Amino acid sequence: RKxxxxxxxxxNVPEGATVAFNCTYSNSASQSFFWYRxxxxxxxxxxxxxxxxxNEDGRFTAQLNRASQYISLLIRDSKxxxxxxxxxxxxxxxxxxxxxxxxxxxxxxx
Amino acid sequence: xAGVTQSPTHLIKTRGQHVTLRCSPISGHKSVSWYQQVLxxxxxxxxxxxxxxxxxxxxxxxxxxARQFPNYSSELxxxxxxxxxxxxxxCASSFDRGLAGYTFGSGTRLTVV
Numbered sequence: 001r002k003x004x005x006x007x008x009x010x011x012n013v014p015e016g017a018t019v020a021f022n023c024t025y026s027n028s029a030s031q032s033f034f035w036y037r038x039x040x041x042x043x044x045x046x047x048x049x050x051x052x053x054x055n056e057d058g059r060f061t062a063q064l065n066r067a068s069q070y071i072s073l074l075i076r077d078s079k080x081x082x083x084x085x086x087x088x089x090x091x092x093x094x095x096x097x098x099x100x101x102x103x104x105x106x107x108x109x110x
Numbered sequence: 111x112a113g114v115t116q117s118p119t120h121l122i123k124t125r126g127q128h129v130t131l132r133c134s135p136i137s138g139h140k141s142v143s144w145y146q147q148v149l150x151x152x153x154x155x156x157x158x159x160x161x162x163x164x165x166x167x168x169x170x171x172x173x174x175x176a177r178q179f180p181n182y183s184s185e186l187x188x189x190x191x192x193x194x195x196x197x198x199x200x201c202a203s204s205f206d207r208g209l210a211g212y213t214f215g216s217g218t219r220l221t222v223v
Contacts, residue, residue: 032210044214
């Protein structure tokens with residue numbers, strides 16, 4: 001079993017749609033959780049950290065359920081510029097290495 | 111302020127050769143990690159250095175080695191290159207031990223022919 005598993009993609013949605021990404025992780029000792037965004041042939045960029053209390057940044061909402069070892073990302077009012085691969089990431093090990101899911105590709109069309 | 115800088119940006123090598131990739135972290139960042147990303151997959155952890163000491167190593171063969179210098183910059187070395195080593199190699203830095211996330215460089219795209 002992979003340490004971090006994400007919804008297989010791609011997600012093809014029209015502008016203005018709401019889209020949800022789901023992710024599960026296997027290591028209950030993981031301490032930090034993130035969503036990274038990666039554009040084609042570019043480096044991953046931190047989108048947002050994820051907290052148990054849930055957190056929101058504009059159109060983006062992230063949730064963490066430690067009991068279920070489940071992480072989600074909700075994007076409201078999708079824009080063309082949201083088209084990218086979204087990577088679910090947890091930390092592991094004493095020095096918090098990043099453990100990535102395979103990513104879910106989002107394509108927003110007019 | 112400069113972000114994480116990596117060099118070179120692109121590299122083509124022949125099987126069996128050796129390669130050295132370089133990374134300069136964000137000023138003040140003491141933790142540097144290396145990741146390998148092959149097409150269609152998420153980045154895979156290779157090494158982590160904090161305060162110039164190796165703090166973690168991923169499931170990669172001994173052909174892969176790294177080090178961190180007193181100025182916190184880092185090198186990743188790969189010996190006896192295989193076709194399967196073709197990938198995007200990413201360096202990431204963090205001020206602390208990564209609890210707040212890492213900032214990535216733009217990567218070195220290595221092609222082994």
